[in-house]
Amino acid sequence: IQTVAKVGATVLSRVMKRLEPIPTNPNVEIGIDQPDDAAVVSTPPGMVSIQTVDYFRSFVDDPYIFGQVAAVHALGDCWAMGADPHAALAIASVPYGLEAQVEETLYQMMAGACSVLREAGCALAGGHSCEGAELSLGFSVHGAAPREKLMKKGGMKTGQKIILTKPVGTGTLFxxxxxxxxxxxxxxxxLDSMRQSSGEAARVLFDHGATACTDVTGFGLLGHLVEMCKGSNAAAVLDMDAVPVLPGALECVQLGITSSLQPANVRLARAVANPEAVSNAPKYPLLFDPQTAGGMLASVPAERASDVVRALIAAGYPHTAIIGEVLEYLPKASGNAPERVVFVSSASVPFDGASNIKPTQVVSCGADACNL
Structure with a gap:
């Protein structure tokens, strides 16, 4: 049985020295530059605090790139809510090895992460490091936003267009x-897609009137869209043809290669109103593909959707696309199937419009965790 041990103080001190200048933020009153038992972060007047955490093991051989991806992934929840990240606490595990190896691996990983935190204006305020069986990294992120600026998952409104800022496919590719x-x-x-910050995308979405937003991560595009529908007591049409896909992802799923999380995500197929018509489409499995550091999924006023797409492309998100529309309810979504809240359309399976039969409410569709 292998035990987990803290990284030695000498190694950690050398790593921190090499990382200078450490990312800072004026709201951090006590941080890594004056170590104490805990970080102290102030919340600016008129703002609310945002707290989130993410942690996962490495899936690439390059610790610098992994550090970048881990930081982007962790900051995604903060950005999706319209908040600015102010401080991050790191939890890092480095494989057992010679002292020099441990130091270099930890340095490379944290250097990658710090490059993202620095760009985001987020301080590295502290953390915990240890030696373990595998390389892994996570962050607890503290952010802040004016209450009126918050973009919640449950803010979708009937008639809005649904926008996605990054292509899907990271799960099957890796x-x-x-x-x-x-x-x-x-x-x-x-990796280029995963390392791209979504901070600017979130700002553009808010500036163009987005009322709901989330980041697409482990539960896949459909899972996160279902959660938005559930939180908004709404339904949606998802245009499968419009969903941007990473090069090679379609080829991988056609070989039958999917992520280990895919089977759990596929359970959310119960939320699809027309599974028989679309389940054999080559692109359909990618709706359930778990993402790492995925894009922003947001709903915006229909009359501003084209402007949003142009602004996001100009901001450096070239794969941005309108992938659907928010509905008050779906036809035949009442009676014995109120959990079916997403109609998946395509060129061969057009959406035939809403009916006048309104379900009493949208009920749970299998997304048992309310914070996917």
């Missing part, structure tokens, strides 16, 4: 990479 079935360029493209 599952294929583990099997030596993915082309190098596919993985390179995926």
């Amino acid at each position: 599952a294929a990479d583990m099997r030596a079935k993915a082309q190098g360029q596919w993985i390179s493209n995926a």
Whole structure:
């Protein structure tokens, strides 16, 4: 049995010295520059605090790139709510090894993370490091936003357009990479997407009137859309043809290669109103593909949707697309199937419009965790 041990103080001190200048934020009153038992972060007047946490093990050989992805992933929840990240506490685990190896790995991983935190204006306020069986990294993020600026998952409104800012497919691509079935360029493209900050995307969405937003991560595009529908007591049409996909992702799912989380995500197919018509489509499995550091999924006023897309593309999100529309309810979504809140359309399966039969309410559709 392997035990987990803290990284030695000498190693940690050398790593922190090499990381200078450490990312800072004026709202951090006590942080890593004056170590204490805990960080102290102030919340500006008129703002509310945002707290979130993410942690996962490495899936790439390069610790610097992994650090970047882990930081983008952790900050995503903060950005999605319209908040600015102010401080992050790191939880890092480095594989056992010689002292020099441990130091270099920890340094590279944290250097990658700090490059993202620095760009986001988020301080590295402290953390905990240890030696363990595998490389892993997570962050507890503290942010703040004016209450009126918060973008919640449950804020979708009938008639709004649904926008996605990054392509999907990271889950199947890295599952294929583990099997030596993915082309190098596919993985390179995926990593570029995962390392891209969504901070500017969230700002553009808010400035153009987005009323609901979330980041697409482990439960896949459909899972997070279902949660937004559930929180908004609404339904949606999802245009499968419009969903942007990373190069190689379609080829991987057609080989039958999916992420280990895919089977759990597929349970949310019960939320699809027309599974028989679309389940055999080549792109359909990608709706359930778990994402790491995925894009922003938001609803915006229909009359501003085209402007939002243009603004997001200009801001550096070239794959941004309108992928659906918010409805008050779906036809035939009453009676014995009120959990069916998403109609998946395509060129061969057009949406035939809403009926005048309104369900009494949208009920749970299998998304048991309310914070997917």
